[in-house]
Each structure stands twice: as C-alpha cells, then as structure tokens.
Amino acid sequence: MKTENFQVIKSSGEKVDFSLTKLRSSLYRSGADELTVDNIINVVRDELYQGISTKEIYNRAFALLKNSKPIFASKYKLKKAIYELGPTGFPFENFIGALMEYSGYKVEVGKILQGKCVNHEVDVIAIKLKQHIVAECKFHSEKTTTCNVKVPLYINSRYQDIIAQYKDTPLCPNEGWVVTNTRFTADAIAYGKCSGLYLLSWDFPKDNGLKDRIDRLGLYPITVSTLLTNREKQFLLSREIVLCRQLANDVFYLDHLGISETRKTKILDEVSMLCNIQ
Structure with missing residues (x-):
C-alpha cells in the first residue's frame, strides 16, 4: 500500500x-x-x-x-513516559537531578540561593570538576506547549542575579541551563545561544537532547515500565524514585507495595534490561 x-x-x-x-x-x-x-x-x-x-x-x-x-515497548514509550512524570514539575526536577547525578555530578534539587537582589529557588544545582551548573526545569503536561523566548529571558535574569551575588567566589556558577520536556521555539534557541544559556529539550541539542542522553546512559524513568500500575508509579515518584536504576537499588519499595514475588521478579527483569544491568 x-x-x-x-x-x-x-x-x-x-x-x-x-x-x-x-x-x-x-x-x-x-x-x-x-x-x-x-x-x-x-x-x-x-x-x-x-x-x-x-x-x-x-x-x-x-x-x-x-x-x-x-x-x-518500554523504550518506545519514553516520550510519553516523561509526560507521565506530571502533573506537577517536581518529579521532572528530580528526574533531571538523577540524570545528572548518575552522570557523575554532585547534585542538589530545590535549593534556595541568595541573589544580589532577591532569593531564588534553583531547581537543580550540579557540580563536576570545573562545571558549576544552575538549571531551571520547565515541565509541560501538554505536548503542544513549547518554551518560547520569554522562558530563557526570565531565567537568564535570575541566573545573572545569582552570579552578581557570588562573583569572584568558589560558589559562583558558570553555566545556566534551561531544561524542558517539550521543545523550544526558534527565538528561544537563538536567545539561548546569544546569551550563553545552555538549552536542553526532548530533541535539542541535536543528537544530545533528553531522549539521546536517556538512551545512551540507560537512565529511564520508572514511568516507562509496562508492568507497574499507575498507582505504583505514583507511589514510587512520591518517594523520589524516578529512575528504573534507582528502583533496582531499592527493591524494598516493591515489598512495601505488597507486590508478589513472581511479579516482582518480572518487574526487576524489565528494569535490569532497561538499565543494561547484568
């Protein structure tokens, strides 16, 4: 046909x-x-x-x-699984923090930083060697919602206020990130490049967007599971278990949910294959 x-x-x-x-x-x-x-x-x-x-x-x-x-099927539903981290943005912040942590960064989520003018709640702080990142996470539950230029404009003003406060000190960040689960508009990308902000979305930068990083690192959200129920996923998310890899290391949560041994074995097999755990 x-x-x-x-x-x-x-x-x-x-x-x-x-x-x-x-x-x-x-x-x-x-x-x-x-x-x-x-x-x-x-x-x-x-x-x-x-x-x-x-x-x-x-x-x-x-x-x-x-x-x-x-x-x-679990890997195929990755994009949908990211939306299932909602409806609030907090699990998405934890997910980005976990991605950074498993990539070798020292991470803090939801920390208040003093700016020169006002205080700022920073979604994710990630430090590795000379990289000191402050990242703002913009989660959207609707696929059609994009991050327009107003988002990086606003975030850059907060980033600059933090830099002004910590300038010439070891606590001064040197990278400002904007992370979203959807997409940036062309103007937002243009402003990010011009201002020096690092923009990370589902498919941007090319070949190094969220989907690429997740596949490459095997760091899948627990919401990709085809064996866990929605109630079980929400329970795990409420305990800040956002990665399949975390669940593999904290099996007692499955016991807490009263999952049978037979079903638990199947879930852990699925998790192990997703994470390439031998």
Whole structure:
C-alpha cells in the first residue's frame, strides 16, 4: 500500500503527511530488530486511513511491540513516559537531578540561593570538576506547549542575579541551563545561544537532547515500565524514585507495595534490561 498521500493528525490538530521513515526510526530506537520492525510497519501500513491520528498510530505500534517483547515497548514509550512524570514539575526536577547525578555530578534539587537582589529557588544545582551548573526545569503536561523566548529571558535574569551575588567566589556558577520536556521555539534557541544559556529539550541539542542522553546512559524513568500500575508509579515518584536504576537499588519499595514475588521478579527483569544491568 502506498503511504505518500496519507495525512495524519498530530496532537496539535495539525495535518501532516504520514512518514514511514519516522515511524521506522522510532521503532528502531526501541531496540527492536529489523524483522520485528518490518512486521509492525506492514501491519500499521495496512491499517492506515485518511486523517488517522498520530496517537492511534503510536498506540497500535506500542501494542504490537508489547506483544513482541515488552522491553521494546518500554523504550518506545519514553516520550510519553516523561509526560507521565506530571502533573506537577517536581518529579521532572528530580528526574533531571538523577540524570545528572548518575552522570557523575554532585547534585542538589530545590535549593534556595541568595541573589544580589532577591532569593531564588534553583531547581537543580550540579557540580563536576570545573562545571558549576544552575538549571531551571520547565515541565509541560501538554505536548503542544513549547518554551518560547520569554522562558530563557526570565531565567537568564535570575541566573545573572545569582552570579552578581557570588562573583569572584568558589560558589559562583558558570553555566545556566534551561531544561524542558517539550521543545523550544526558534527565538528561544537563538536567545539561548546569544546569551550563553545552555538549552536542553526532548530533541535539542541535536543528537544530545533528553531522549539521546536517556538512551545512551540507560537512565529511564520508572514511568516507562509496562508492568507497574499507575498507582505504583505514583507511589514510587512520591518517594523520589524516578529512575528504573534507582528502583533496582531499592527493591524494598516493591515489598512495601505488597507486590508478589513472581511479579516482582518480572518487574526487576524489565528494569535490569532497561538499565543494561547484568
């Protein structure tokens, strides 16, 4: 079946041409082998119709992956799993802090720093060697919400106030970051580059965005699990367990939830495969 003339509807309501290449790429990113990807592509392609939503295509591909091998489905749902860290931004801050900590940084989350003019609550402070990062995390529960130029403008003013207070001292930060789970507008990126702020989003910088870092480091949020229930995920998030790797190190939380030994084994197997734990 030809797919060139099929239009799909994005979550924003925008109509775009269906891209077989994008679907194939996202399936490969899950770790699925070529045969599995080809089989899923063939099924999804045969079920296409004019005006199908990208959500429906995703749900179908996800179900097929889950039936093939759950670990593929877990990785495939990464983007959705980040949104599931909501509805508040606090678990996202913890998630970014955990990513930095497992990358070798000394991390503090939600610390108050004195600026020259006013106090500032900094979402994440991360220090490694000569890097001293203060990062602001902007979590959005809606996929269509982007970070426009007002966000880095505001954050840069806070960053400069902190620098003014700690200038010429060992406590002075030397990198200001803005991190979001969605995307930055072109103006926001332009301002970030001009002002010296480091911007990190789902797919920016190219090949080093959140999705790339998570895949590369094997630091998946617990919300990617296809075996934990929503209630169990929320319980773990409330205990600041945001990474699968953390759960692997704190198994007693599963006991606290009253999870059976058989199911616990399956969950830990899933976690181990996601984190590449031998």
